[in-house]
Amino acid sequence: MTDTFDPSAPRKEQPDGQATSPPGPAATAEPTAAPAARSTGRGRLGPPPWLAGGFLAPALILLALLVVYPIGYTLWRSLYDADGDQFIWFDNYVTMFTDSATFTAIKNNAIWVAVAPALITAFGLIFAVLTERIRWAAAFKTIVFMPMAISMVAAGVIFTLVYDHSPERGVLNAIAVGIHDTFVSPSPYPGARPREQGSPLRPEGPEDERAYVTAEQVQPGQTTLLPLVSISPAKQRELQPARPAAAKPDAITGTVWADFAPGGGTVNQIDGNEKGLPEVKIEALSGGKVVATTTSRDDGTFELGGLAPGSYTLRLAADNFTPPYGGVTWLGPSLVTPAIIGAYVWMWAGFAMVLIGAGLAAIPRDALEAARVDGATEWQVFRRVTIPLLAPVLVVVFVTLVINVLKIFDLVYIMAPGSSLQDANVLALRMYLVSFVGESPDQGLGSAIAVVLFLLVLPAMIFNIRRFRAEQG
Numbered sequence: 058m059t060d061t062f063d064p065s066a067p068r069k070e071q072p073d074g075q076a077t078s079p080p081g082p083a084a085t086a087e088p089t090a091a092p093a094a095r096s097t098g099r100g101r102l103g104p105p106p107w108l109a110g111g112f113l114a115p116a117l118i119l120l121a122l123l124v125v126y127p128i129g130y131t132l133w134r135s136l137y138d139a140d141g142d143q144f145i146w147f148d149n150y151v152t153m154f155t156d157s158a159t160f161t162a163i164k165n166n167a168i169w170v171a172v173a174p175a176l177i178t179a180f181g182l183i184f185a186v187l188t189e190r191i192r193w194a195a196a197f198k199t200i201v202f203m204p205m206a207i208s209m210v211a212a213g214v215i216f217t218l219v220y221d222h223s224p225e226r227g228v229l230n231a232i233a234v235g236i237h238d239t240f241v242s243p244s245p246y247p248g249a250r251p252r253e254q255g256s257p258l259r260p261e262g263p264e265d266e267r268a269y270v271t272a273e274q275v276q277p278g279q280t281t282l283l284p285l286v287s288i289s290p291a292k293q294r295e296l297q298p299a300r301p302a303a304a305k306p307d308a309i310t311g312t313v314w315a316d317f318a319p320g321g322g323t324v325n326q327i328d329g330n331e332k333g334l335p336e337v338k339i340e341a342l343s344g345g346k347v348v349a350t351t352t353s354r355d356d357g358t359f360e361l362g363g364l365a366p367g368s369y370t371l372r373l374a375a376d377n378f379t380p381p382y383g384g385v386t387w388l389g390p391s392l393v394t395p396a397i398i399g400a401y402v403w404m405w406a407g408f409a410m411v412l413i414g415a416g417l418a419a420i421p422r423d424a425l426e427a428a429r430v431d432g433a434t435e436w437q438v439f440r441r442v443t444i445p446l447l448a449p450v451l452v453v454v455f456v457t458l459v460i461n462v463l464k465i466f467d468l469v470y471i472m473a474p475g476s477s478l479q480d481a482n483v484l485a486l487r488m489y490l491v492s493f494v495g496e497s498p499d500q501g502l503g504s505a506i507a508v509v510l511f512l513l514v515l516p517a518m519i520f521n522i523r524r525f526r527a528e529q530g
Contacts, residue, residue: 128511131504131507131508131511132504132508134500134501134504135149135150135501135504135505135507135508136149136501137501138501139497139498139499139500139501139502141500141501145501149501149502149504149505150505150509152502152505153502153505153506153509158479158482158487159484159487159506161479161480161482162482162483162484162486162487163484165394165481165482165483166462166463166483166484166513168394168398169394169398169462169463169465169483170459170462170463172398173398173401173402173405173458173462174455174458174459174462175455176398176402177401177402177405177406177408177409177454177458178409178413178451178454178455178458180402180406180409180410181406181407181408181409181410181412181413181454182409182413182447182451184197184198184201184406184407184409184410184414185409185410185413185414185417186417186439186443188410188414189417198407198410198411198414201406201407201410202407202408202410202411203407204403204404204405204406204407205404205405205407205408207404209404209467209468209471210467210471212400212403212404212468213400213467213468213470213471213472214471215400216396216397216399216400216403216472217388217471217472219400220387220388220396220472222383222384222386222387222388223383224383224384227384227387229384229385229387230383230384230385230387231384233382233384233385234381234382234383234384237382237384238381238382241382243381243382244376244377244378244379244380244381245334245335245336245337245377246285246288246292246334246337246377246378247378247379247380247381248287248378248380249285249286249287249288249334249377249378250269250285250286250287250378251269251284251285251286252284252286252316252324255324255325256284256325257271257272257273257281257282257283257284257325258270258271258272258283258284258285258373259271259272261372262375265379266375266379267375267378268372268373268374268375268378269283269372269373269378270342270370270371270372270373271283271370271371271372274368274369274370275309275368275369275370275371276309276366276367276368276369277305277306277307277308277309277364277366277369278304278305278306278307278308278309279304279309279310280301280302280303280304280309280310280311281309281310281311281371282301282311282312282314282325282326282327283311283312283313283314283339283371283373284313284314284315284316284324284325285313285314285315285316285334285373286315286316286317288315288317288332288334293315293317293332296315296332296333296334296335296355297332297333297335297355297356298329298330298331298332298333298356299312299314299315299327299331299332299333299334299356299357300312300327300333300356300357300358301327301358302358302359302360305360305362307362307363307364308360308361308362308363308364309341309360309361309364309369309371310358310359310360310361311339311358311359311371312327312333312353312356312357312358312359313333313334313337313339313353313357313359313373314327314331314332314333314334314357315331315332315333315334316331317331318330318331332357333353333354333355333356333357333358334353334357335352335353335354335355335356335357336352336353337352337353337357337359337373337377338350338351338352338373338374338376338377339351339352339353339359339361339371339372339373339374340371340372340373340374341361341364341369341370341371341372342369342370342371342372343367343368343369343370347372348364348369349361349362349363349364388472388473388474388477389476389477390476390477390480391480393472393473393474393477393480393481394480394481396472397468397469397472397473397481400468400472401462401465401468405458405461408454409454409458412450412453412454413447413450413451413454415450416447416449416450416451417443417447420443420446420447424442424446425438425442425443428441428442449524449528452524453521453524456517456520456521456524457521459517460514460517460518460521463484463485463510463513463514463517464485464510464514465483465485466483466485466486466489469481469482469483469486470486470489484506484509484510484513485510487506488503488506488507488510489503491503491506492504
């Protein structure tokens with residue numbers, strides 16, 4: 058095989074005296090062909106631009122109708138009054154920032170942004186780390202992630218029952234009452250009281266701490282009767298029959314009993330089928346001070362001994378009648394926002410766990426093992442190696458949750474009762490209530506709230522998009 062180009066071959070002379078080289082590969086090429094094809098559009102790979110535009114046109118039209126037009130119309134509508142007839146410039150925005158209800162919504166949104174994303178990210182990180190160290194990791198992930206399959210409305214209904222004030226229905230209050238009654242004994246006769254008329258006892262103190270004192274003073278050697286009513290039949294069936302107390306010269310004696318007999322009886326007198334009230338705390342007062350205390354026996358009798366001669370007032374202490382501990386008002390004005398945030402954390406902790414778990418699985422194990430070989434403890438490995446390597450994933454999870462939290466609506470609307478709705482209000486719910494609820498809805502003010510909410514969400518969205526582009530680039 059021989060070379061087709063011989064550099065020693067003589068050059069041919071042209072008639073004008075110029076020398077030319079023999080033809081070769083370089084001479085046979087046409088260098089202007091590629092630019093010509095490029096300039097005329099010949100040889101383009103892929104479809105022409107008009108075809109790509111044709112395929113994108115339906116999506117762009119829908120995007121304009123469903124996103125661009127509503128945003129523009131909302132911005133325009135926020136500059137008009139409630140009826141949309143009068144152009145009022147920025148009066149709706151001034152009203153929004155001077156209205157107490159809207160200020161409460163902004164404050165609650167700030168609480169949501171400060172608390173909920175941080176809690177969910179922290180729980181997601183803890184759960185993701187735990188799932189690498191337990192044998193039943195699959196079951197644990199399923200349980201934690203399962204709330205994501207429940208809608209916000211269903212979760213709101215579930216947690217409305219969880220936070221119910223009645224211990225018979227509300228799980229949290231049932232636990233709270235059980236713990237409270239373990240350490241603090243409940244009052245023996247909640248709701249018991251004397252008769253409103255003709256009773257030897259009269260009320261003393263505020264309604265929530267009400268005691269009952271004798272209307273007339275008593276001296277040692279006397280016997281007194283202290284009748285009460287409003288004792289439940291179920292409680293009375295557990296009690297022993299009441300009996301009169303015997304008088305003693307150096308003590309005040311008496312009987313505390315349930316002054317109610319089925320079929321009738323004598324008021325303020327002990328009948329044969331009436332029951333004594335045991336464990337009732339009785340105090341003897343002299344000059345407004347407690348000088349002696351005793352507790353009634355099983356048949357209701359009591360004895361206050363060791364008293365100096367004189368007159369005394371007897372008092373049935375308030376802790377005999379205090380209502381039983383009913384738990385915490387979780388959905389009341391003071392706790393409604395933390396309670397709803399707790400429900401939201403329950404729902405979204407699985408989302409954070411899955412994303413952070415994926416990031417955790419991508420961490421090179423060599424870095425972790427190298428830190429352990431260098432003598433780092435597990436906490437140091439977690440804090441100085443795992444967390445820095447997971448930082449991009451944690452930021453994405455946190456920012457995504459911030460966007461979702463700023464738009465929170467349905468969970469608050471479902472869970473907050475009417476008495477606490479204004480205390481739990483957020484911007485999205487305030488926008489809905491102002492625009493569509495009530496006798497005179499104001500869509501101008503509602504549009505202004507929507508514009509402000511959009512401006513609050515926009516920076517977080519831009520930050521997230523830039524991070525995605527930076528990671529893909």
